Amino acid sequence: MEAMKETVDQSLREMRDTFASGRTRSVKWRKTQLEAIIEMVKDNEDKMCDVLFQDLGKHSIEAFRDELGFVMRSATTALNSLDKWVVPRKSNLPLLFYPATGKVISEPYGTVLVLSSWNFPISLSLDPMIGAISAGNTVLLKASELSPNASALLAKTIPSYLDNKAIKVIEGGPDVATILLQHQWDKIFFTGSPRIGKIIMAAAAEHLTPVTLELGGKCPTIIDHHSVSKDMKSVVKRISGGKWGSCSGQACISVDYILVEQSFASSLIEMFKPVIRSFFGENPKESGCVARIVTKKHFQRLSRLLNDPRVQASIVYGGSMDEEKLYVEPTILLNPPLDSEIMNEEIFGPVLPIITLRDIQESIGFIKSKPKPLAIYAFTMDEKLKTRILSETSSGSVTFNDVMIQYMCDALPFGGVGESGMGRYHGKYSFECFSHEKAIMEGSLAMDLEARYPPWNNFKLTFIRLAFREAYFKLVLLMLGLKR
């Protein structure tokens, strides 16, 4: 541990010196780093797919779609937009302040810490780093020890592509994180669970470090079967693809549970079965298209959720588990008890409860009774229901008629609210996430208003009152002695 403390001290010192030197402020430097990230991912595509397979059993297409392709596009967007993003924004000043000018410039925070999660270890490491670098910061990454191969690959590869006096990688688990959090950072970006998010924020409070916390929650999916009946097959495909095709349900924006009217429930379940079979074959374990559960600990957690006898009784599809292979079959539940653990913590696995309601309108109240999730999904063409969902529920985001893809839309801020997090990123929001928006105002030494200065008298008081009200005409009258 002493050695680790020494490493952290040294790294921080070096990064701070690098930042102080001004090197990371240059747009050219930032672009070089972004290009290097693209090159790094391109050169190491196979190795990255390998480690994602080793750590999570991800198919290379899943790996490319959710992680590698995503990172390359994110870096490309930043590269193409950076010149625009760094331009100061002019602010219009009220006439009162003429001839002063105002603008806002984006200034890097300095030396930032990125703590990423194990489920998308490449993209959740590199994407925030892209933001930090575009904004001109030096950055230290600690990837999750629960995806050790990905973490090791990043630790080995990043130094040979990026400026390693400005961008560093440290490997390790909670004890390394603790050491890191004892230091002062200019910003901390964390992706993970709400429980750890609280610890991060409390540690950041000691140093008044601003934080972005990308957390999680139970993302509900409303199926208004009345209004989407003719597209129901698409609905089921989209949900299935999103739930079981992306890290086996171990994603912060995974469909956690479904809300549907009682009358449609059994038809819905019957529609899922052939879709799951078409995606994953008769034996999903052998399909190579289903990611595995990340660790034994998480496997046991999911086991525990399913072993509740009342939950067991609600299994209508799947349910088989293989501890050795860390495999859980795509599983559907019908109405597990609302007070069971599986309905009160984020599932983060390939189990999909369907909760039935008498009327789909009840879904609003149901969602409101739970902590604010990262995403709400709703399959409906009913404009009234859409409006109700938007105005009566709160979540990081809402997606109508699809799942997961809001992640891909980099014109949309990606982040949570309440228990699901604070702050946001993607696209320009990543740049802003790692920038301090500094106001700059410039006055003129040429003109001066006597009324600004003591000693105070009634004239000055009236003058300033009128000036503030922007009652310019009255102001002129006052100055001409025509107003009392």
Next chain:
Amino acid sequence: MVKVFQAADATDLVTELRRSFDDGVTRGYEWRVTQLKKLLLICDNHEPEIVSALHDDLGKPELESSVYEVALLRNSINLAVKQLKDWMAPDKAKTSLTTFPASAEIVYEPLGVVLVISAWNYPFLLSIDPVIGAISAGNAVVLKPSELAPASSSLLAKLLEQYLDSSAVRVVEGAVIETTLLLEQKWDKIFYTGSSRIGRIIMMAAAKHLTPVVLELGGKSPVVIDSDTNLKITAKRIIAGKWGCNNGQACISPDYILTTKEFSPKVIDALKQELEAFYGKNPMESKDMSRIVNSNHFDRLSKMLEEKEVSDKIVYGGQKNRDKLKIAPTILVDVPLDSQIMSEEIFGPLLPIITLNNLEECFDVIRSRPKPLAAYLFTQNQKLKERFALTVSAGGIVVNDIAVHLAVPTLPFGGVGESGMGSYHGKFSFDAFSHKKAVLYKSFIGDAAIRYPPYSTGKLRLLKALVNSNILEIFRVILGLS
């Protein structure tokens, strides 16, 4: 008999406000505008009482109260009323080929039930301005004014209760105990104005509930004076910004001056001259300056002046009167850099001048200290202005003036590092109390098989082409030519 605020009261308060919020009381445009207009009525109907309370609490001159508190608030309210419809409207967002066909927007939604804790130095401004933001954004809000300005605190409690909808807007008066009880509750946002020390405590309490915070803190705001400046105007603006704003007790007060050894005597002379023009030969008798807020702060400032190696550096002023809680405008030159007066935010009528061999050195001096809320520069040198704006990290930078950026609603007002996080004023206030919810509308047209397992090489190629937004490649794959 005053009822003591207890834990159960805090819980009940939040429960009640949450119910109002859930019932939709604060969501509608009408409610928000009505509340804002009521705040305007408070300004219109009660200015003399506000001025009087500020005089009781701080000895604040009428002009400062009228202008720097009431008038600023009026402007803030009027702007919010005028712009609210615009602010509340969703922003359209662009979608891309990967998410086609879809449309996207960002919807502004209130966070819920928020807590505003304000400071004692501008008790009306710093209480109501954040509340304006909270209400415009559609939240229910609890305000806890500072107990160190008790007349203002009780007037605020009385007026807000009288004019605003108490099912959604409440004031809790009190000190450490009451604040602690409030901080134990779960809020959807906490907005705090005050010291860095308490800012840490606030953020730590907020962490327990994952409550986002805006912390408007302070710091030592430096003023760099270049020898090419118009010294008379410079001196006037510094004096108006320091002693003319609550007698140096403001978060963006010019804290200390940096100038060259050569120019320093001219700076001192200019300051002395203008100080006398503003406050007369007997500034202790002048009614145009606030007094020191209380004996704790008086003693704190006294100690700073009495420190060895500091007391002999006074070149102007230095008179004190503990009974009247007055300290004369005081200028010091070249106090030790590790003295108390150069280590903590002064927040009072003392102005140290640190002289440098070369103005260049100002950057190192500033950088060696925590990031301040504001940094000031007086110069005509364009290159120096640019370098200063780019390399000095502070909440905000003002060139050739002092503090005025606070009154500009189109500039975000907030700190960085030790001086705080988050910002407000104008639309930034509305944003500070809103959640910007991303909304994606997708249709059922076009369901690309490439999205779904089982995975194949063809799908991978198409995916790569989509990611690269390579239209040609996309067509080729679809047509089976790739």
